[in-house]
Amino acid sequence: MSKPGIDGHWRGGVVVSRGLRDAGMEVIFGGFQNVEQIVESAISEDVDVIGLSMHSGAHLAYTERVINLLKEKGVKDHFLILVGGVIPVMDFPTLKEMGVANVYGPGTVVADITKFIVENIKK
Amino acid sequence: MKRNYDIDVLIEKFKKKDKIALARLITLVENNPETTTNIFNNFDSSENDSYIIGITGSPGVGKSTLVNAFSKILLENGKSIGIISVDPTSPFTGGAFLGDRVRMTDISLHPNIFIRSLASRGYKGGISRAVFDISLLYEAFGMDFIIIETVGVGQSEFDIYNLAYTTIVIMVPGYGDSIQIQKAGIIEVGDIYVVNKKDLGGEDIVVQMEMMLDDATVQSGWRAPVVMTNSITGEGVDKLIEKILYHKEHLELSELLKEKKKHRFAYKIEELLSSKIGKVLESLISEDDLNKISNSVLQGKKFKIYDMVHDLFSNVKFEMKKSD
Known part of the structure; x- marks a missing residue:
């Protein structure tokens, strides 16, 4: 679980991480990280899911850069990528086209994220 | 989508100092301890x-x-x-x-x-x-x-x-x-x-x-x-x-x-041995046997707990396989 860029709103990422923890998952909380740090963490920790939490309005730019770097390293398809935060519904399709598996806006129930992860995790 | 955890491929990359391979080998030894022998043999x-x-x-x-x-x-x-x-x-x-x-x-x-x-x-x-x-x-x-x-x-x-x-x-x-x-x-x-x-x-x-x-x-x-x-x-x-x-x-x-x-x-050797013995014991002592003891304890035999465990254990016949 990572917060790309400079955006002090931790709460969302923390709440979702806690929910996933309570669902029996191991969550590596990366906190504020730049694109390189996010990709490095995901690779070193060999995670199943990359969660990007953004409330700054920069979700399109950051997601694209994370995905491009994952592609560059040849590992994009190793991970399930989820994006959440204050994200306008009209941007959901763009994010999915980039390769994000699902997007979670305000009002999301954590149980839905858990369910999606369990059903879509790459084996 | 299948994630790639082919040991031979990973070892080859690992030997070239590839961190992605290191990360995935760690996942294997952590999640599938049975792969450890195979990995360490390299x-x-x-x-x-x-x-x-x-x-x-x-x-x-x-x-x-x-x-x-x-x-x-x-x-x-x-x-x-x-x-x-x-x-x-x-x-x-x-x-x-x-x-x-x-x-x-x-x-x-x-x-x-x-x-x-x-x-x-x-x-x-x-x-x-x-x-x-x-x-x-x-x-x-x-x-x-x-x-x-x-x-x-x-x-x-x-x-x-x-x-x-x-x-x-x-x-x-x-x-x-x-x-x-x-x-x-x-x-x-x-x-x-x-x-x-x-x-x-x-x-x-x-x-x-x-x-x-x-x-x-x-x-x-x-x-x-x-x-x-x-x-x-x-x-x-x-x-x-x-x-x-x-x-x-x-x-x-x-x-x-x-x-x-x-x-x-x-x-580590001690831990591996205890884990092997633990697995053998688990396979030899049935849930029923354990239930019998716990039930007896509850039915007024709590001071016999050491005796009962000792008796159960002395009746166990050990036979170790290399795979255990």
Whole structure:
């Protein structure tokens, strides 16, 4: 679980991480990280899911850069990528086209994220 | 989508120092211990020997931040480092919130470092079962130093002492009085003691610690030093590094390092044997047998518990297979 860029709103990422923890998952909380740090963490920790939490309005730019770097390293398809935060519904399709598996806006129930992860995790 | 965990391919890349391969091999030894033999058969004893440093202390004393601070100095000196950071697994859900990496963002992109967070997964003693196996992988990868950070521990979780060559116990101001410091357990396993957060005081603890260490009658030829640090500003960290290297030299010159290495493996051998015996016992003693004992205990035979377990155990016929 990572917060790309400079955006002090931790709460969302923390709440979702806690929910996933309570669902029996191991969550590596990366906190504020730049694109390189996010990709490095995901690779070193060999995670199943990359969660990007953004409330700054920069979700399109950051997601694209994370995905491009994952592609560059040849590992994009190793991970399930989820994006959440204050994200306008009209941007959901763009994010999915980039390769994000699902997007979670305000009002999301954590149980839905858990369910999606369990059903879509790459084996 | 199939994730790629082909051992032969990974080993080939691992030998070319590919961190992606290292990461995935760690996943295998952690999640599928049965693959470990197969993986380790690709290495031989001539592989690099890393120097293992253990960091332990209560939750929130600054372990990760201190690891970040002194790793920076080791990296500046051209050393390569493999970090294993353990955080606790929930006994209720099996989930975990691993937050050590947050403190290590500074060093995470350095080419000579590799950081892996681990959940304890029910393992007692402040570390996790996979820590030993991952330390061997780091050695094969060629790391100069391995740093193992335990979960935030209490008084009696000090398994780190069995794996590390230099164990660092971190305390903070407000630790307790001279009585706390006399207690056995965590407070006696340190090769180096750190009083972190020195901006909050802590001189009294240093004095108490120094007195306790002067009184200690166990002689290993090493008098553990006490260092004050502030892991955020980096104050005192150079002093800590100095003590670590000094202890390393002490072990090397006195041949104690050989003893430590032997102990590290003996500890794992014992654990592997108990685990094998445990599995055999599990397969030989049925749920019914256990239920019978528990029911008898509840039906007025609680003082026969030792007898009943002994009888059950003496009727077990052992037969070990190599696969167990």
